[in-house]
Amino acid sequence: MKLSPLAVGVVALLPRFATAWGGFGHITVAYVASNFVANSTTAFFQGVLRNDTEDYLAGVATWADSVRYTQWGRFSGPFHFIDAEDNPPHKCGVKLERDCSKQGCIVSAFANYTVRILDGRLPEPEREIAAKFLIHFLGDIHQPLHTEHVARGGNGINVTFGGVKYNLHHVWDVEIPEKIVGGVGKEHPYTEARQWADSLTEEIRSGKFKASSQSWRKGIKFSNPELTSLGWANETNSYVCTTVLPLGPEAIVNQELGTSYYEKAAPVVEAQIAKAGYRLAAWLDLIASKINNQMAGDL
Ligand SMILES: *[C@@H]1O[C@H](CO)[C@@H](O)[C@H](O)[C@H]1NC(C)=O
């Protein structure tokens, strides 16, 4: 579809309303996860999501963004982030009591939907919703600006990137990931996402992430989803001080981010996407094996 000039104007306004890693990042995370899950996990989630293709996770990775501005899904808006009231670049860190709003946050939502998918008394459509939220939120929790209160996660900071005006949140959600792979077709991000995911998978199995990925699953405590996701959020948030706002927010307002900013940000984005996919696989494995064991016990 060719966008009319009017439609382009409308689209340009959208990044204000955080779209979260953009579709491309989320779909890549999902494909990385599908490369690492156990076969029994694939079978389980293909059943929950009623999709027996290899795209069963990727196809629902952006669903949560598609409902958050609808009347039905409005309650889930606060679930996409946790706004750490820290002070970058001097002090970073997420504190649950201080930072999780009364309406909920990504940490409480992650815990809630883990409990719900494990709850065999809930109707199947509710457990399918829980699966779709978990797949999406595990991606968001790895985007530094989804763990930061400054200017609403950078949505209120205008910058230019490659000479084009965006807000900072959008640059991290969309522009940096897409630049890493040399651009993404707007209509078919699935092909590019699959390729990027396969190359990240190779890096985890036998390349530059082989050593660091050993530590990525430490700190996972299935009996405590809140503590687990808080640990991830806190780790992600540390990049706000080191890489997103290394000189503080004022230093980049209305400035061109430039090549040296991109060159420091791109490796962080790449590692965060790989990490999110690898951890998502671990979490889905834990869910599927718990439910499969319960069912075996019931026989
Ligand atoms: C898992 O599934 C793949 C593809 O269907 C198959 O090649 C592989 O042998 C299976 N692995 C195990 C351990 O069953």
Ligand SMILES: *[C@@H]1O[C@H](CO)[C@@H](O)[C@H](O)[C@H]1NC(C)=O
């Ligand atoms: C499975 O998901 C993919 C990706 O969204 C979609 O193209 C395909 O039609 C789905 N298949 C089924 C059987 O729902």
Ligand SMILES: *[C@@H]1O[C@H](CO)[C@@H](O)[C@H](O)[C@H]1NC(C)=O
């Ligand atoms: C848990 O999920 C249900 C169903 O989506 C939702 O209604 C409820 O508000 C959530 N609770 C929390 C604490 O996130």
Ligand SMILES: *[C@@H]1O[C@H](CO)[C@@H](O)[C@H](O)[C@H]1NC(C)=O
């Ligand atoms: C950012 O730019 C938009 C227009 O692109 C403008 O509406 C908005 O007021 C600007 N925000 C700030 C904080 O300057």
Ligand SMILES: *[C@@H]1O[C@H](CO)[C@@H](O)[C@H](O)[C@H]1NC(C)=O
């Ligand atoms: C968050 O990370 C900091 C170090 O960056 C650490 O001191 C703190 O204990 C962590 N907090 C949580 C809740 O994991």
